[in-house]
Amino acid sequence: MNITQQQQQNGIITLNIAGRLDAVTALDAEKEFEKILQEGSEQLLVDLGELDYISSAGLRVLLVVAKKIQQNGGKVVLAELTPNVKEVFEISGFSSIFKIFDSREEAAVFLEG
Amino acid sequence: MEKFSFTICNNLGSLSEISAIVRSVLGKNMVSAEAIYAVMLAIEEMATNIIKYGYDDDAIHEIDIELCINSDAIVLTMIDDGHEFDPLSVEVSDISSSLDVRAIGGMGILLTRSMSDSMQYCRKNNKNFLQIKVDPRK
Numbered sequence: 001m002n003i004t005q006q007q008q009q010n011g012i013i014t015l016n017i018a019g020r021l022d023a024v025t026a027l028d029a030e031k032e033f034e035k036i037l038q039e040g041s042e043q044l045l046v047d048l049g050e051l052d053y054i055s056s057a058g059l060r061v062l063l064v065v066a067k068k069i070q071q072n073g074g075k076v077v078l079a080e081l082t083p084n085v086k087e088v089f090e091i092s093g094f095s096s097i098f099k100i101f102d103s104r105e106e107a108a109v110f111l112e113g
Numbered sequence: 114m115e116k117f118s119f120t121i122c123n124n125l126g127s128l129s130e131i132s133a134i135v136r137s138v139l140g141k142n143m144v145s146a147e148a149i150y151a152v153m154l155a156i157e158e159m160a161t162n163i164i165k166y167g168y169d170d171d172a173i174h175e176i177d178i179e180l181c182i183n184s185d186a187i188v189l190t191m192i193d194d195g196h197e198f199d200p201l202s203v204e205v206s207d208i209s210s211s212l213d214v215r216a217i218g219g220m221g222i223l224l225t226r227s228m229s230d231s232m233q234y235c236r237k238n239n240k241n242f243l244q245i246k247v248d249p250r251k
Contacts, residue, residue: 023161024129053150055157056221084150091227092220 001025003032006047012111013041014104018050021058029058033065042074043111047104049080054088066098075099079107115142115182123164123174123195128157131178142182144249151228151247152180152187158221159191159200159243167195167241182249186230189245198241199234200225 001019008014013036021029036044044065048054062078069076077099081089089095101107117138121127132153139149160176168174177192205223225245226232233244 020129020132022128022132022157023125053153055154055161056224057157057161059220084147087147087228088154088224091224 001029003029005036010043010108010112012043012045012108013039014045014047014108016047016050018052020053021051021061022053022055023057026057026061029061030064033061037065037068040072042069042072044069044074044076045104045107045111046076046078047080048078048085049082051082051085054085056092059088059092059094062094062098075111077101077107077110079104117180117182119178119180120175121160121178123168123176125161125164128160131156131160135180138180139182139187139249142249144182144187145251148187148247148249148251151251152189152245155189155225155229155245155247156191158225159245161221162198162200163191163193163195163241167193167198169196185248185250187247187249189247191241191243191245193241194239195241197236199236200243201232201234 001017001021004016006014006016015036066076079101080103081100089098089100099110101110119131119134121131135153135156136149139152156178163176174194179190181188200222203219203222205219205226229245229247231246235242
């Protein structure tokens with residue numbers, strides 16, 4: 001699992017999560033997100049295009065991040081989900097609690113709007 | 114039919130090793146990407162429950178994992194000596210609740226049930242036996 005902060009423009013922070021977000025990597029991911037949230041970001045665009053695998057432990061991390069950002073009055077959106085990851089979001093009901101876009105561009109338009 | 118057996122210990126670190134092995138074994142057996150995902154997820158979710166809630170002591174316990182790969186079904190069997198626990202008896206979380214009140218408990222079981230074709234559980238000789246079937250062509 002690797003999280004990279006890719007760009008920052010118009011107050012939007014774009015994160016790319018690559019690899020596996022599972023019970024083994026969840027703790028590291030949570031720490032990485034903590035660091036990013038401490039910078040006071042309010043608009044977060046999470047690109048999951050390179051995320052091969054997510055389990056319930058990974059969903060939990062994203063939920064914690066989303067709650068914190070919402071508490072600060074910010075927004076978090078997800079983009080570029082691969083088919084298997086998308087299925088996990090659909091089964092778990094997470095596709096209805098997160099704003100999910102096919103492309104980063106659409107996600108950015110939503111955040112800017 | 115091909116049969117593979119693995120044993121992992123009750124720590125989360127051993128899960129990354131097993132998932133790499135399982136991915137490689139299934140990948141060599143013409144199993145679809147979706148089925149590989151379903152098997153990896155079932156192993157992770159079920160093993161995580163066992164590791165987190167199965168034991169009261171700090172001792173090292175072994176969890177046996179067996180994969181039988183047939184042309185029409187992958188049969189995953191997991192055997193552990195933890196507390197009696199039937200994942201089929203758990204009521205799955207309410208996925209209609211909003212972000213604020215949402216509890217994550219039961220999500221792993223919900224995902225495993227939804228992504229597999231069948232699950233069977235029994236308790237024998239003070240051990241939990243869980244059998245999960247996944248269609249390799251799905």
